[in-house]
C-alpha cells in the first residue's frame with residue numbers, strides 16, 4: 053500500500069492537459085530564461101562579498117550557510133569573507149542526501165530562528181535543493197511544496213531572503229541555475245523522488261571556484277559529470293526549447309565529452325578540466341532548466357530510488373535509451389554527430405543513428421560508466437530482482453514530473469519495455 057500525498061503532476065487531469073502542450077509548435081515559444089548572476093574563478097568570493105557589502109543594509113547582513121556533513125568544512129572559506137564585511141553568520145550542516153521532506157522543515161525552523169537575509173548553499177544537488185525548498189518554507193510556511201505550479205504560480209519569495217547564493221561542490225546537477233528541486237517523500241513505500249518546479253528557485257548568485265570541487269573523488273566526478281551529460285543530451289534531443297537552451301546544451305555536450313575524461317582521470321591535477329566541467333554543468337543546467345530534461349531522468353529517478361544508485365550514474369545509464377526512444381520522432385540528434393566525430397554524409401538514417409548511439413555508449417564507457425543495468429557495479433543488481441521490480445519501476449517513472457514533457461508520448465507500458473531493454477543494452481525497436 054503506497055501512502056503519501058500526491059504531487060500536482062501525478063494528477064490525471066494534468067497529464068491529459070500536457071498533451072496539448074507537447075507538440076512541435078511549442079518549440080521556440082516557451083523561451084523565458086531564468087538564471088543566476090555567475091561569478092567564476094579565484095576572485096569570485098571576493099567579488100560577491102563586495103557586492104553584498106554594497107547592496108545590503110547593515111540590518112540585513114545575516115547569512116545562513118547551509119551544507120551537509122561533508123561540505124561543512126568549506127564554510128570557513130566563505131566565513132572569512134563574511135567577517136571582512138561584518139556579516140553575522142550561522143552554519144547549518146543539516147542537509148541530507150536525497151533531501152528527505154523532514155529536513156526541509158528542520159532547515160526552515162533554523163531560518164525562522166536566525167532570520168537570515170542571505171542563504172549560502174555549499175554542496176551538491178541535495179544541498180542546493182534543500183536551500184530552495186527551505187527558502188519556500190521560511191518565506192511561505194503554508195505553501196504546499198507538492199502543489200506549486202511551475203508555469204502559473206508566482207510564489208513571491210525574496211521578501212526575507214535577499215540573496216540565495218549557490219556554491220556547487222560537484223559539477224553535474226546544474227541545480228544552481230535551475231527552477232527544479234528534488235526531494236524524497238519517505239512516507240511512500242518505497243520512498244519516491246518528487247520534484248518542485250518554480251521560476252523563483254534558481255540561485256540569485258552562483259560562485260564557481262575550483263577550490264570547492266578539487267577534492268571530488270573520481271567516482272563522484274564521473275557520476276555527476278554524467279548527470280550534466282544526461283541533462284544536455286536529453287534536453288537537446290527532446291525538441292522542446294529555443295535557440296538559447298540549444299546553445300547551452302550543445303556547448304555543454306562538447307565540453308563534457310572533451311573534459312570529463314580528463315577531470316575523471318587527473319582530478320585536482322587538471323584544473324583546466326575541473327573548471328571546464330564546472331561551467332559545462334552550469335550550461336547544461338541552463339539548457340535543461342529552461343526547457344526540460346529527457347526521460348532518462350524519469351527512468352533514472354525511479355531506478356535510482358528503488359535500487360539506491362547515485363543520481364548521475366542512473367540518468368547516465370538511461371541516456372542512450374532516452375535518445376533511442378526520441379529517435380523515432382526527431383532528427384535533432386544529427387546536429388550532435390560532429391561532437392562524436394561522426395560523418396553524417398552518405399549514410400542512411402538508421403545506420404547513422406546506430407553509429408551515434410554506439411559513440412554515446414563509448415563515451416560513457418570511457419569514464420567507466422555503465423550503459424545497461426547488467427554492467428552496473430555499484431551496486432550490483434541481480435537479474436531476478438530487477439525483473440521483479442519492473443512494474444514498480446515503470447509506475448514511478450511514469451508518474452515522474454519529467455515524463456509529462458516527453459516529446460514523444462510515453463506511458464507505463466512503454467516505460468516497462470524500456471526498462472526491459474536497459475537490462476542488457478538492447479536497442480528500442482518500438
Ligand SMILES: [Fe+2]
Pocket residue numbers: 225279283349363367
Ligand atoms: Fe540530473
